[in-house]
Amino acid sequence: MVVFLGIPLFVVVHGSLTTETNQFTFDNFKQTWDSQGYRLAFKNSLILSVWTSILGAFFGTWLAAAVVTAKPGGMLHRITQSGSGVLAYFAGVPLAFCFIAALGQTGVVTVLLKHFGIDLYAHGFTISSMIGVGLCYVYFQIPLMIILITPALEGLRSEWQEAALNLGASRFGYLRHVAVPVLLPSFVGATLILFGNAFSAYATALALVGSTLSIVPAQIDNALNGNVLVGADRAGLTLGMEMIVVVLIVMVGYWFVQRRARRWLR
Amino acid sequence: MTVSGSMGPFGQAELIGEMMEEPPPQSVPRRRGRPRIWRVTIFVLAAIFFFVPLAAAFKYSLQQDNGGYGFANYGTIIHNKDVRAPLVTSLEIAAISGAIVILLMLPTVVWVRLKKPRATTFMEVVTLLPIVIPPVVMAAGLEQFELNAPQWVIQHGFDSPLSGLIPFYVVLAMPFTYRAIDTGVRAIDLHTLVDASRNLGASWASTLARVVLPNVQTAVLGAMFLTVALCLGEVVIATLLLYQTFPVELIVLNHQQQAGASVALSMLTLAFTFLLLFTLSFLAQRRRGSRATRLL
Numbered sequence: 001m002v003v004f005l006g007i008p009l010f011v012v013v014h015g016s017l018t019t020e021t022n023q024f025t026f027d028n029f030k031q032t033w034d035s036q037g038y039r040l041a042f043k044n045s046l047i048l049s050v051w052t053s054i055l056g057a058f059f060g061t062w063l064a065a066a067v068v069t070a071k072p073g074g075m076l077h078r079i080t081q082s083g084s085g086v087l088a089y090f091a092g093v094p095l096a097f098c099f100i101a102a103l104g105q106t107g108v109v110t111v112l113l114k115h116f117g118i119d120l121y122a123h124g125f126t127i128s129s130m131i132g133v134g135l136c137y138v139y140f141q142i143p144l145m146i147i148l149i150t151p152a153l154e155g156l157r158s159e160w161q162e163a164a165l166n167l168g169a170s171r172f173g174y175l176r177h178v179a180v181p182v183l184l185p186s187f188v189g190a191t192l193i194l195f196g197n198a199f200s201a202y203a204t205a206l207a208l209v210g211s212t213l214s215i216v217p218a219q220i221d222n223a224l225n226g227n228v229l230v231g232a233d234r235a236g237l238t239l240g241m242e243m244i245v246v247v248l249i250v251m252v253g254y255w256f257v258q259r260r261a262r263r264w265l266r
Numbered sequence: 267m268t269v270s271g272s273m274g275p276f277g278q279a280e281l282i283g284e285m286m287e288e289p290p291p292q293s294v295p296r297r298r299g300r301p302r303i304w305r306v307t308i309f310v311l312a313a314i315f316f317f318v319p320l321a322a323a324f325k326y327s328l329q330q331d332n333g334g335y336g337f338a339n340y341g342t343i344i345h346n347k348d349v350r351a352p353l354v355t356s357l358e359i360a361a362i363s364g365a366i367v368i369l370l371m372l373p374t375v376v377w378v379r380l381k382k383p384r385a386t387t388f389m390e391v392v393t394l395l396p397i398v399i400p401p402v403v404m405a406a407g408l409e410q411f412e413l414n415a416p417q418w419v420i421q422h423g424f425d426s427p428l429s430g431l432i433p434f435y436v437v438l439a440m441p442f443t444y445r446a447i448d449t450g451v452r453a454i455d456l457h458t459l460v461d462a463s464r465n466l467g468a469s470w471a472s473t474l475a476r477v478v479l480p481n482v483q484t485a486v487l488g489a490m491f492l493t494v495a496l497c498l499g500e501v502v503i504a505t506l507l508l509y510q511t512f513p514v515e516l517i518v519l520n521h522q523q524q525a526g527a528s529v530a531l532s533m534l535t536l537a538f539t540f541l542l543l544f545t546l547s548f549l550a551q552r553r554r555g556s557r558a559t560r561l562l
Contacts, residue, residue, distance in 0.1 A: 008399075008403075008404045008411065009395075009407060010407070011407040059308075059312075062304075063309075063312050078544065078547045078548075081547055082544040082546070085543045086536060086539045089495070092501060093499065094513075094531075097520065097528050097532040100520070101319070101327070101529045102319035108322035139319075202401065202402045203513075206501065206505060207501070217402040217502075220402050224409050225506065237407070237410060240406045241403075243402075247399075247400060248398060251398055
């Protein structure tokens, strides 16, 4: 088990830290940073991950809160749970195609909106743009947020609300002084995960646009399979290493936040 | 009792916790009053956001080349040989991975729980690694490895999509499967069951198969379902290593201007995965009802 995980990991770490002649070097990192294309890819990836994760986090929490207050164990819970699981973890490619069917050039929604005089594509919208891909990302970010935040929301005891209300707090006061501070660490932690998720996701972008999109995973694909330049292999591995570092930082941040989150939610 | 059971560092734990564990005791039943405006708002928004594309995709998938509506696009799954072959490959991968997961993970979890409780943290870290390493990076490493690998590795490993992908899908599924099975095993009195079985003369293998397995069958089934879902959906590694699996074929179809077919097949995939997880949520509930009697 460890072997199958270890081989690719070793190749990436080793490849990113050595030259063609197998000498130890940090040059690869410097080269990817000096390359305009890769810098742009990183910038795009970061921007994409930030806005999709924040949007996903807010709407996900909102929706999760609405579902949690419904009858526990009911149909709504079940459907939300299973649906979220499907969309968040297993749906990359099919999701992208549904999206194309809806908002692509000849998509159903696009055509429908044209009937009402709104031409999306006339205003520069395409599903292969950053906005388009990001919008599709939101389709798995929101469900993931629901999965992540639901336990925290369920941990909010109804006693706390009753206590606050009995002590004269308003509903808003309860939210402001009790619910939000208790939930904040979980919320931040989940948002970090959403960020990491968007950052490392590739399936959706691959299906929507292909490897030409300027985000880091696509650049890795390109560098390894595109045969554009000599030495691109190494650039691909180095980009991979850099991705691991980014995700690792996010993970560490998550651990810290999670420690705080556990304090109230037991 | 903790709220989500295993508060693992990543989402999978929560998903599985949700599905596998009993719901937290609700000290006060929530009152259902007048529907609040904020709830209605978000439900309407969510309905638009999530169901419009699905409905649109469904309509799109029904459009035929001749302009009429029908299920022709869904027929490709049977008629088109280029679709059928990758689908069979993917199903094979899913089935074998599911079996391997059980054969591998159940003994591992039991062994860690019984003999090496100290290794629990280590296992949790290892099982989380597949999430820290983005799939595309894993694929990149593999691809480079394949370029320089000795001939016999290529022949026995990478030449067939089955042997090339299954080990890595099993690894990728680890975060799901380890946690699912671990949650299940933690809920039973493993020590007593195993001791009793061993004292009565059962071998380790038969203890696992005939005592432990029936008691955690829901968890094991859950782990299998999640593995199957993952195998049917994974595309990044398969693409980078140039294998023809079902999701890869979906993308190829789309590039060949057969968007209708690829959307239709996407709908089928979504529906199938949803059904898997939906069934799982019912199984988890059934276990709750009968577990007490089964253990006593």
